[in-house]
Amino acid sequence: MLSDIATIRSVRAIVPVLLALAVATACQPAVQSGPRSTVSASPSGPSRHVFVIVLENSSYQQALAQSYISSLADQYAVASNYHDLGEPSLPNYLAMTSGSTWGVSDNEFHALPATGIGNQLTKARVSWKAYMEGFTGDCFDSPYPYALKHNPFPYYGDECPPNIVPMTDLVTDLNGTPPWLSWITPGLCNDGHDCGVRTADRWLSRFVPQITDSTAWKKDGVLFITWDESDAGDNHVPLLVIAPKMRGEITTRLDHYSLLATISDLLRVPRLGLAKQATSLTRQLQAGRPIP
Incomplete structure (x- = not known):
């Protein structure tokens, strides 16, 4: 763990030097072009409170075989x-929050431009928080069960936003005024990564009712639960759409870019990157049922 932290610190320390060299030599960046937003946000505010839970490493069949998830x-x-979008974890988290994998194909730290849904919401003055189990105040140096690779927000701009808080803060916020976006990341055991999908199922059975019992969810909320990647190698994972009036099976082909498109539409900020072309679930949520 200490060696991993030292590596992260070293990488962060040399990033400014590498960026300066890149500018001086007019080199192209090693990662894909990042997402750009060209559409103006709606002048009206968010339409729903959005909650997102991301779990780890389960196929569609495995997840739906669990009692509470089912x-x-x-x-x-x-x-x-x-x-x-394939293995490993980090590119999927980046896609869900910025509309691009940035050419990343590992779980190492990569300092990316200051973009992503979090930065968008901050600039638009739309409240958001990322609730992280095990987080103790430092995005780059919090103990197990926290995992930096499952927290995409510090990658954008190479800094730890003040919006990242311990998961225990969510209970207080749900009893008061929760942010418009609540991004929720369990630790490495409860998300199923280290302890399996049955543990994740039991954790959900204790955690989800705290959200669905809240005033914000009952009034206008939607909770999305998905998995970063399938451990069956088939790229097929569930997306649960939990809203007071939402029922049925959604058969439209969707992916992590669709989730970002939906979040962006509901919070009324421009879509980023490949989310611009992705299918959103906003029409289904408005109708309360699947729409072909």
């Missing part, structure tokens, strides 16, 4: 044709 799919809606 009950959520039966009671609300499940996107049965939803797909990840």
Whole structure:
């Protein structure tokens, strides 16, 4: 763990030097071009409170075989044709939050431009928080079960936003005024990464009712639960869509860019990167049922 932290610190220290060299020599960046937003945001505010839970490493079949996850799919809606973007974890988290994988194909630290849904919301003065289990105040140096690779927000701009808080803060916020976007990342055991999908299922059974019992969710909320990647190698993972009036099976082909497109539309900020062309679920949410 200490060696990993030292590596992260070393990488962060040399990033400014590398950037200066890149400018001086007019070299092209090693990663893909980042997402750009060209559409103006709506002058009106967000339309719904959005909650997102991202779990780890389960196929669609494995996840839906769990008792509580299956009950959520039966009671609300499940996107049965939803797909990840392949292995490993980090590129999927980047896609969900910025509309690009940035050419990243590992779980190492990469300092990226200051973009992403978090920065967008901050500039638009739309409240958001990322609730991280195990987070102790430092995005780059918090102990197990926290994992930096499952927290995409510090990658954008190479800094730890003040919006990242311990998961325990969510209970207080739900009893008061939660932010418009609540991004929720369990630790390496409860997300299923180290302890399996059954543990994740039990964690959800204790955690989800705290959200669905809240005034914000009952009034205008939607909770999305998905997995970063399938451990079956088929890129097929569930997306649970939990809203008070949402029911049914969504068969439209979707992926992590679709999730970002939906979040952006609901919070009324421009879509980033490949989310611009992705299919959004806003029409289904408005109708309360799947729409072909």
